[in-house]
Amino acid sequence: MSEVHIFATEAELSDTAARLVLAEAQNAVARHGRCLIALSGGGTPIGMFQQLSQSPYADRMPWTQTHVFWGDERLVPPDDSGSNYGQADQLLLRHVPIPPANIHRVKGELDEATAVADYTAQLQQLAEPGRAWPHFDLAVMGLGSDGHTASLFPGPIPAAENSAPVLAVTADYDGRPAQRVTLTPLVFNDARHLLFLVTGEKKAAAVTAVLHDAYQPQTWPAQRVLLGNGRVTWLLDKAAAAQLPPSNTKT
Numbered sequence: 001m002s003e004v005h006i007f008a009t010e011a012e013l014s015d016t017a018a019r020l021v022l023a024e025a026q027n028a029v030a031r032h033g034r035c036l037i038a039l040s041g042g043g044t045p046i047g048m049f050q051q052l053s054q055s056p057y058a059d060r061m062p063w064t065q066t067h068v069f070w071g072d073e074r075l076v077p078p079d080d081s082g083s084n085y086g087q088a089d090q091l092l093l094r095h096v097p098i099p100p101a102n103i104h105r106v107k108g109e110l111d112e113a114t115a116v117a118d119y120t121a122q123l124q125q126l127a128e129p130g131r132a133w134p135h136f137d138l139a140v141m142g143l144g145s146d147g148h149t150a151s152l153f154p155g156p157i158p159a160a161e162n163s164a165p166v167l168a169v170t171a172d173y174d175g176r177p178a179q180r181v182t183l184t185p186l187v188f189n190d191a192r193h194l195l196f197l198v199t200g201e202k203k204a205a206a207v208t209a210v211l212h213d214a215y216q217p218q219t220w221p222a223q224r225v226l227l228g229n230g231r232v233t234w235l236l237d238k239a240a241a242a243q244l245p246p247s248n249t250k251t
Ligand code: 6PG
Pocket: 040, 041, 042, 043, 044, 045, 071, 072, 073, 074, 084, 141, 142, 143, 144, 148, 149, 150, 151, 173, 176
């Protein structure tokens, strides 16, 4: 079941996202001593990263017990302007006291098979006993105007999506690096909470279709991660929410 919240400005959306990250981190640490977060790339989470890097969020986050992963990464070196890790590092991670050992990045500088194997092993290290990947407490998700989320793109679904936690994919979107590594729906559908951040009129049709159209996983890939038992929260700005039915448009 998805919960939808609509904001007048991106600043309000980012502030709410930061508040939610803090609350989930505190809850997770209180419940099981650690918090596992998967971050997204793209421009939409920039405001949230900036908020989290500052007071009051930066001071209250349980950084020592927080582990950060990425829902997807582009296969570029960490200092490349296209690196999702690089963006989060510049805007957030280097400004807060998170232990370096708690940062679990996809090694975009490696070839894709090695990067997948390495990230799969990093997931396994934090998995609960007997499992190959951990339950994430929170995964921050973006949405493309084509309905992709993380690096799950429209088109035929790779068979490995149903058996492996990590996959290499190639997809062109918005001039961004095409070689990517992504967590699969197996992992996202095991998360305790997915937090979608979506802004802009270009995404209005996609967000409406993902939430309200029949299940068409090849057309609207974000539907593939809405099959678990976890909570799903959508934070939208007014432009992204413009085509939602009235039942969804309460702010
Ligand atoms: C990436 C992403 C991707 C992103 C969407 C939305 O690495 O490109 O994680 O799934 O979230 O493309 O991107 P914007 O926020 O820039 O619209």
